[in-house]
Amino acid sequence: xxxxxxxxxxxxxxxxxxxxxxxxxxxxxxxxxxxxxxxxxxxxxxxxxxxxxxxxxxxxxxxxxxxxxxxxxxxxxxxxxxxxxxxxxxxxxxxxxxxxxxxxxxxxxxxxxxxxxxxxxxxxxxxxxxxxxxxxxxxxxxxxxxxxxxxxxxxxxxxxxxxxxxxxxxxxxxxxxxxxxxxxxxxxxxxxxxxxxxxxxxxxxxxxxxxxxxxxxxxxxxxxxxxxxxxxxxxxxxxxxxxxxxxxxxxxxxxxxxxxxxxxxxxxxxxxxxxxxxxxxxxxxxxxxxxxxxxxxxxxxxxxxxxxxxxxxx
Amino acid sequence: xxxxxxxxxxxxxxxxxxxxxxxxxxxxxxxxxxxxxxxxxxxxxxxxxxxxxxxxxxxxxxxxxxxxxxxxxxxxxxxxxxxxxxxxxxxxxxxxxxxxxxxxxxxxxxxxxxxxxxxxxxxxxxxxxxxxxxxxxxxxxxxxxxxxxxxxxxxxxxxxxxxxxxxxxxxxxxxxxxxxxxxxxxxxxxxxxxxxxxxxxxxxxxxxxxxxxxxxxxxxxxxxxxxxxxxxxxxxxxxxxxxxxxxxxxxxxxxxxxxxxxxxxxxxxxxxxxxxxxxxxxxxxxxxxxxxxxxxxxxxxxxxxxxxxxxxxxxxxxxxxxxxxxxx
Ligand SMILES: Nc1ncnc2c1ncn2[C@@H]1O[C@H](COP(=O)(O)OP(=O)(O)OP(=O)(O)O)[C@@H](O)[C@H]1O
Ligand code: SF4
Ligand SMILES: [Mg+2]
Numbered sequence: 001x002x003x004x005x006x007x008x009x010x011x012x013x014x015x016x017x018x019x020x021x022x023x024x025x026x027x028x029x030x031x032x033x034x035x036x037x038x039x040x041x042x043x044x045x046x047x048x049x050x051x052x053x054x055x056x057x058x059x060x061x062x063x064x065x066x067x068x069x070x071x072x073x074x075x076x077x078x079x080x081x082x083x084x085x086x087x088x089x090x091x092x093x094x095x096x097x098x099x100x101x102x103x104x105x106x107x108x109x110x111x112x113x114x115x116x117x118x119x120x121x122x123x124x125x126x127x128x129x130x131x132x133x134x135x136x137x138x139x140x141x142x143x144x145x146x147x148x149x150x151x152x153x154x155x156x157x158x159x160x161x162x163x164x165x166x167x168x169x170x171x172x173x174x175x176x177x178x179x180x181x182x183x184x185x186x187x188x189x190x191x192x193x194x195x196x197x198x199x200x201x202x203x204x205x206x207x208x209x210x211x212x213x214x215x216x217x218x219x220x221x222x223x224x225x226x227x228x229x230x231x232x233x234x235x236x237x238x239x240x241x242x243x244x245x246x247x248x249x250x251x252x253x254x255x256x257x258x259x260x261x262x263x264x265x266x267x268x269x270x271x272x273x274x275x276x277x278x279x280x281x282x283x284x285x286x287x288x289x290x291x292x293x294x295x296x297x298x299x300x301x302x303x304x305x306x307x308x309x310x311x312x313x314x
Numbered sequence: 315x316x317x318x319x320x321x322x323x324x325x326x327x328x329x330x331x332x333x334x335x336x337x338x339x340x341x342x343x344x345x346x347x348x349x350x351x352x353x354x355x356x357x358x359x360x361x362x363x364x365x366x367x368x369x370x371x372x373x374x375x376x377x378x379x380x381x382x383x384x385x386x387x388x389x390x391x392x393x394x395x396x397x398x399x400x401x402x403x404x405x406x407x408x409x410x411x412x413x414x415x416x417x418x419x420x421x422x423x424x425x426x427x428x429x430x431x432x433x434x435x436x437x438x439x440x441x442x443x444x445x446x447x448x449x450x451x452x453x454x455x456x457x458x459x460x461x462x463x464x465x466x467x468x469x470x471x472x473x474x475x476x477x478x479x480x481x482x483x484x485x486x487x488x489x490x491x492x493x494x495x496x497x498x499x500x501x502x503x504x505x506x507x508x509x510x511x512x513x514x515x516x517x518x519x520x521x522x523x524x525x526x527x528x529x530x531x532x533x534x535x536x537x538x539x540x541x542x543x544x545x546x547x548x549x550x551x552x553x554x555x556x557x558x559x560x561x562x563x564x565x566x567x568x569x570x571x572x573x574x575x576x577x578x579x580x581x582x583x584x585x586x587x588x589x590x591x592x593x594x595x596x597x598x599x600x601x602x603x604x605x606x607x608x609x610x611x612x613x614x615x616x617x618x619x620x621x622x623x624x625x626x627x628x629x630x631x632x633x634x635x636x637x638x639x640x641x642x
Pocket of ligand 1: 327328329334336354355356357358359360361362363372374375411592
């Protein structure tokens, strides 16, 4: 178990390193001088030279990469160009908002997707199954920013049931949660469809298994069979799918944050790109990569907790 | 009293290529406290028969005609599903064909054995003790520790014995065992069979034992039902079937001496020809295309001829002994 965990952490570190390398190349190859961008058109040549020196842009490229790499691992992602605040601080300030959005999205998708998928599988071929099937495909097909815009228009602007913009008053959990409902729905709704279809398919497969027939042959109640004997197995591919899907949810979060004018790393990186604030872009991408890798690891550990066969292979 | 009386049972599966008549006019009894062996080639309808008894036919299958009477009172073909569920487990317990997959992979053995006792008024502690007792009976080493383990941590033979322990823990009136030993090696098979017979006597239940293996049937069973292409072609006591087979199919099966056969091949001898397509059954005898005693008469459906003493064969020439039969 421990050695498995260490192995996985090592792999995660390798993935993050590769991401760092790619990011560095990208930034290095982008035309334009970050120092001039940062200082604006009215800066003097001396000011630019001084900033270049401070940012280490005059050093050989390998040294620059090495400094970037070591700095990143120690949590130093450089300073923001405009305000001069540490990038790590700026990103970590915004991260909880995005994390809340993603956790909210996962909650929606799991809370709706799993029961719907189960229901469809158990009543296979019925109208309920067909309705769930059509709705699943529909919500998968519609891009999340479209869902975000319509959710905003319908529930916030037209019906005025829910707040339209912002993340809610800091410190007021209830207010923050009501502000989370629509954006997290926009992030998670497509996943309701994915998960419903996934759960339906794996439920149908598991319900055919001989151990389910054994459970029936012992006269276990249908509810026990569906939820404790079948779903506990059928859920496993869904957890893996969610682990991978977090990447996609992160990109949906960018749209949701823009549409709902929420703070968060999506909004942060969007603004940073518009203002060519490259350290913020790099820092955000790196930190979300780490987040993605860690959440994936978490998904694997959850599978281990749910499946003794996987656990014993750890 | 007869534990199970099956009378003229018919089961059809609807398939894309038309209805498949999987069981045709199947009749036999499982008397109280007896072990009835069911033998027949792969695809002859043994599992279908079990599923029909348990009310667990696949969605595309249905019983169309006939009766399954359990303990003289419950007509299983028309029993409401909830009543049927009450019988499954406590009254009719089953060990299925596939030992590897028969236990739930993500629930511990102890929890599974606990769950199937959900109707029992015993305390959790007592139920677990019962589970340990049963596991010891089927000789699972360190039975109490086995409770917290998961199926993949046991060998195939152990899993099969756990499945048997689970079924017998219910103290059923009828135990159905679908090829419970095919996945085991020869020595394990013998121990498992002995165990099954022991436990059957201890609990005093009737057993329907399905097997490909004639040697095992001869060893374990009191009565034999020979199935071919969804029909019971011959039934009787072990002595009647093995010493005086009347159906040409049975005779062909027995052509290899069962004792010798158990060393050489563990499965039924192969007979030239193929089982007819069950979607297009011949109007006459189902075995006609492979029979060495076929005559013109056989293009009509053969009657169930009563040879006497409960020995019945579905063949026109069943009155005369098959000369190919061997003495057991
Ligand atoms: N759900 C189903 N749909 C269509 N045909 C089926 C279905 N289940 C079984 N059959 C057919 O019914 C016949 C009997 O099958 P069954 O599984 O009962 O045979 P069996 O005697 O148990 O064979 P084996 O020894 O291989 O287990 C076969 O021809 C099979 O193809
Ligand atoms: S009825 Fe005819 S074809 Fe059928 S088994 Fe008897 S002799 Fe053979
Ligand atoms: Mg079978």
